[in-house]
Every structure is written in structure tokens, then in C-alpha cells.
Amino acid sequence: MLNREMPAPPTSGPSLRVPLRALAAALGLAVLALHPGSALADIFTYTDADGTVHFANRPTGDARFKLYIKGDGRRSSARAGVTPVAPSDKSLERFGRYDAWIRQAAALYQIPEELVRAVIKCESDYDPRAVSPVGAQGLMQLMPETALRMQVRDAFDARENIFGGTRYLRILANLFNGDLDLTIAGYNAGEGAVMRHGGIPPYAETQAYVTRVRTYYARYRTTRDTTVASIEP
Known part of the structure; x- marks a missing residue:
């Protein structure tokens, strides 16, 4: 939602510089390995004491990680408390x-x-x-x-x-x-x-x-x- 109040300055200028503090809350996401014709890997997640959400595409031996999304796109019922429903290709x-x-x-x-x-x-x-x-x-x-x-x-x-x-x-x-x-x-x-x-x-x-x-x-x-x-x- 935009609510503008000031005149626009020129659109030319230096590239956006991202302060280091802007990355302090970055999520620890694992990059998923995809292969042509293959399904997405399972996704496991947990939230640490600082509120940072961590993801992994395979079990790590850390009991805090719980299955979040199965490789076929379905969310884990353990997280949602309901029977998971696979999102349609059209919705994604x-x-x-x-x-x-x-x-x-x-x-x-x-x-x-x-x-x-x-x-x-x-x-x-x-x-x-x-x-x-x-x-x-x-x-x-x-x-x-x-x-x-x-x-x-x-x-x-x-x-x-x-x-x-x-x-x-x-x-x-x-x-x-x-x-x-x-x-x-x-x-x-x-x-x-x-x-x-x-x-x-x-x-x-x-x-x-x-x-x-x-x-x-x-x-x-x-x-x-x-x-x-x-x-x-």
C-alpha cells in the first residue's frame, strides 16, 4: 500500500546499498537441489530462540527440525494440525x-x-x-x-x-x-x-x-x- 506525500527526486543515482543490519534477521534457508523432471525435496524447519526460522531439505540429526512440506508440495499435518492438502500447480x-x-x-x-x-x-x-x-x-x-x-x-x-x-x-x-x-x-x-x-x-x-x-x-x-x-x- 502506498501513501505518497513528497515530490519525486530524479530516478538516476547509485545502486541500492543494503546495510549489514538489514541481513541480521535473514532466514537460514537451505538451497534445494532440483533436477530436471524431479519433484521438490522435502523441507524441514524449526524456529530458534531468537525467532529465526531455519530450513533444510533433508534430516540433519537435529531433533528440532520437523517436516514442513513434503516433496510433492503438501504441508506436514504435524505443523498445521490438519490433513495436508497439496496446492495445485495453478495456485503456485x-x-x-x-x-x-x-x-x-x-x-x-x-x-x-x-x-x-x-x-x-x-x-x-x-x-x-x-x-x-x-x-x-x-x-x-x-x-x-x-x-x-x-x-x-x-x-x-x-x-x-x-x-x-x-x-x-x-x-x-x-x-x-x-x-x-x-x-x-x-x-x-x-x-x-x-x-x-x-x-x-x-x-x-x-x-x-x-x-x-x-x-x-x-x-x-x-x-x-x-x-x-x-x-x-
Whole structure:
């Protein structure tokens, strides 16, 4: 959801610099070994005392790891407490449907591809027709005024939305000197709110949003399979 208040600075500038503290909460995800024609490996997980979620694709001898998703895509009933239901291929294909446009937009505006994916995941869960209660639209949930600023004619056009949202991330990264937390906070609360408060605004929604985007950013950075990274933990 976007709520913009400040004029946009130029879109040119240095690449986004990710502070080391932005990776402190990175999830310990194991990269899954995939082979042509093979199914996904089983996924095991546990959450440590610091709240960090750890994943592995095979038993490690550590009793804390519990089966989370079976190789056929079904969630473990031990975690959910219900009979697992395998997600359909159609329900999962959305996570990779926009790969080419995400890569193009990320390259054009020099924003990490994984950050674009994380914002899309947290904003719309890859639903190009999503509309928020306050009127934010499309994959990256552009408000009409933001879409206009980013030269997006149709916010429900997936390609236009991705390029517009990524351009806005570039503007925010320039404005906040590459600070990842402030860039994410600005995307949610507006750059004006971030500037007034001199940091992440004291809004519960924005603080939770920064944490969630950073979490998915780490997930996308640490596994090559975007579908696995996109599945809710």
C-alpha cells in the first residue's frame, strides 16, 4: 500500500546499498537441489530462540527440525494440525509468472530483484487484480496518485505495475541514500512520514511491513526456487 506525500527526486543515482543490519534477521534457508523432471525435496524447519526460522531439505540429526512440506508440495499435518492438502500447480504458478518483467525492471532501475519480489509478495501475494481497502491496485499496490507519478497508465497491467513500483523503489533508495529499512518504510507509509520521523515511522503496520519485506527479501536471496521462497512459513 502506498501513501505518497513528497515530490519525486530524479530516478538516476547509485545502486541500492543494503546495510549489514538489514541481513541480521535473514532466514537460514537451505538451497534445494532440483533436477530436471524431479519433484521438490522435502523441507524441514524449526524456529530458534531468537525467532529465526531455519530450513533444510533433508534430516540433519537435529531433533528440532520437523517436516514442513513434503516433496510433492503438501504441508506436514504435524505443523498445521490438519490433513495436508497439496496446492495445485495453478495456485503456485503465479509465483514465477512475472519473472521476466521483474528481472527487466530490477535491471533497469538497479534495484535487487529479490527486493522487488519481496514487495510484490507482501503487497499482493502476486495477484495482479488485488485492490486494497484504500484503493491501492495491482501487484505492487500502487495508489492512483503514485501510479500517475510513476507514469503507469493501467495499474492492473502486470508489466506496467512492476515497472512503476520498481521505479518508485529506486526513487526511495536515492532519497534515503540506499538505506534498505527506510526504503521499505517509505514504500508503505510514504517518504514524507519517514522524513518527518527521521526513520521508520512509529506505526505498527509500517514496522511490521518492514520486518515482513526484509524476511522475504532474505528468503529470495537464499533459495533459487522462487516458488518455495514464496510459500508462507
